[in-house]
Amino acid sequence: MPTIIADLGYTAARAQLLSVPPFICGCIATLIIGIYSDRVNVRGPIITCCVLVALIGYIVLYTQSAPGTGYAGAIIACIGVFPNIAVNMAWAGGNAGGDVKRGIVLGMVVGFGNLGG
Numbered sequence: 001m002p003t004i005i006a007d008l009g010y011t012a013a014r015a016q017l018l019s020v021p022p023f024i025c026g027c028i029a030t031l032i033i034g035i036y037s038d039r040v041n042v043r044g045p046i047i048t049c050c051v052l053v054a055l056i057g058y059i060v061l062y063t064q065s066a067p068g069t070g071y072a073g074a075i076i077a078c079i080g081v082f083p084n085i086a087v088n089m090a091w092a093g094g095n096a097g098g099d100v101k102r103g104i105v106l107g108m109v110v111g112f113g114n115l116g117g
Helices: 002-007 012-018 020-040 044-063 067-095 099-115
Strands: none
Touching: 002 012, 002 067, 012 020, 020 044, 020 067, 044 067, 067 099
């Protein structure tokens, strides 16, 4: 984010402040999609939709060189990635029976997710 914002022409504190909006959008999307997912009790299709939104954001980031378009792509990617993590955790925890199994499953989901990084 700081690189994209620096390419927009902002420096120092202003660039740091402009790195916040994509994360706020991701937070709001996580809350809305998480509440909706719990209400309708559906996880798989919601995860698929989130992945598609994230994919669109990453395609925009990869294919465009204009900094404004890259900033928009970062916002779209955050809107897709952040809710996906929360819904995946809810789905894994909801499908595991018992406290010990649930703890192990959630630990494995987090652990394997960190291996990707």
